Amino acid sequence: MELFNSALGKNITFVRPAYFIISGFIGIPNVNGFMGIPHIKYYYIFLFFVYIVSVVGNATVMAMICFDHNLRSPKYIAVFNLVFVDLFGNTALVPKVLDIFLFNNNRIAYNDCLTFLFFxxxxxxxxSFNLVALAYDRLVAIIFPLHYSVKVTHRFMFSMIAFFWAFAIFAVLISVGLLTRLSICDSVVINSYFCDHGQLYRLACNDHFPNYVVSCLYPVIIFWAPLVFILLSYVYIGCTLAKVANVQQGLKAFKTCIGHLLLVAIYFIPLLITFTLMEKIRPNARIINLSLTSVFPPMLNPIIYVLQTQEIKESLKRLLKISGRAKQTVTKIVIT
Structure with a gap:
């Protein structure tokens, strides 16, 4: 980060506050509800239960992929990375949000805020990038089934996921680095539920045009470009399957895409609504929408994969059978 500051000149002094205040919802009265708990805090208690379900679900899918040798195809490298990111992302966000709003610790140190934003x-x-990897896997599997084992190898999938990680980390580091060159002297109150980049750079009293450019460019790279690729891949898949003489085979092939399509819809639709209607949505509605978008897909992803993916359903059945046999064995030993 010193590289960003040194490029601007050694004599420039930046005003950096010791802490920020995350305000959360704006203008909602702190009215007590059941057992003296403010009504708005029920929402954060609800987020806590969503987080618990997310942790259990994602941890279960990760364990199945790790221990079941039948789930070792390149596709499951992307699936494992998706559930890992969901688990890690929710763990980075939800506990801190609960600490801020349930326990009224709404002050967060400057460096902690930037770290929070980074993760x-x-x-x-x-x-977003994981959904692209899964879309590519489905595209090759349906359009080029005979060449799938050659085009989508373990090495290729590992390389693609590693590239996405490197790109995401580099892109976010740039945005964090640009924030360090801002002087925060107008206010320290962030009108969001976490350290939001857009809300942070608007607090600056010096030139924040580079941050504005980043805030306009990144949604195109991170959301629109992946979404366009995914939609085009499914248009191509649909056109290809429409030419298949056997309708039953076409429907069977398309059925393998349902789980991925549900993930895409759950992830992208709320974000598109929020960013498309940003000026028309009230601040509190925007906070609720973005917070639910952050925690709901990680909770639903493992459920969707368990229900829609035949291999994972078979793996779960085997896991439950082994668990049931182990309990029966223990019971017999105790009775004996």
Missing amino acids: CYTCLCMQ
Whole structure:
């Protein structure tokens, strides 16, 4: 980060506050509800339960992929990375949000705020890029089934995921580095539920045009470009399957894409609504929408994969059978 500052000149002094205040919802009265708990805090208690379900679900899918040798195809490298990012991203976001709003610790140190932003945005980027990797896997599997084992290898999938991680980390580091050159002297109140990049750079009293450019450019790279690629890949898949003489085979092939399409819809639609109607949405509605978008896909992803992916359903059945046999064995030993 010193590189950004040194490029601007050695004599420039930046005003950096000791802490920021994360305000959360704006203008909502702190009215007590059941058992003296303010009504708005029920929302954060709800987020806590969503987080618990997310941790259990993602950890279960990760364990199945690790221990079941039948789930070792290149596709499951991307699936494992997706559930890891979901688990890591929710763990980076939700506990801190709960600490801020349930326990009224809404002050966050300057460096902690930038670190918080880095992890949240990196995971947000990786969720989008993971959907691209899974879309590519489905595209090759359906369009070039005979060449799938050659085109989508373990090495290729590892390389693609590693590239996405490197790109996401580099992109977010640039945005964090640009924030360090800002003088925060107008206010220290962030009108969001976490250290939001857009809300942070608007607090600056010096030139924040580079941050504005980044805030306009990154959604195109991180959201629009992946979404366009995914949509075009499914248009291509649909056109190809329409030419298949056997309708039943076409439907069977398309059925393998349902899980991925649900993930894409759950992840992209709320974000597109929020960013498209940003000026028309009230601040509190925007905070609710973005916070739910952050925590709901990580909770639903493992459920969707368990219900829609035949290999994972078979793996779960085997896991439950082994668990049931182990309990029966223990019971027999105790009775004996």
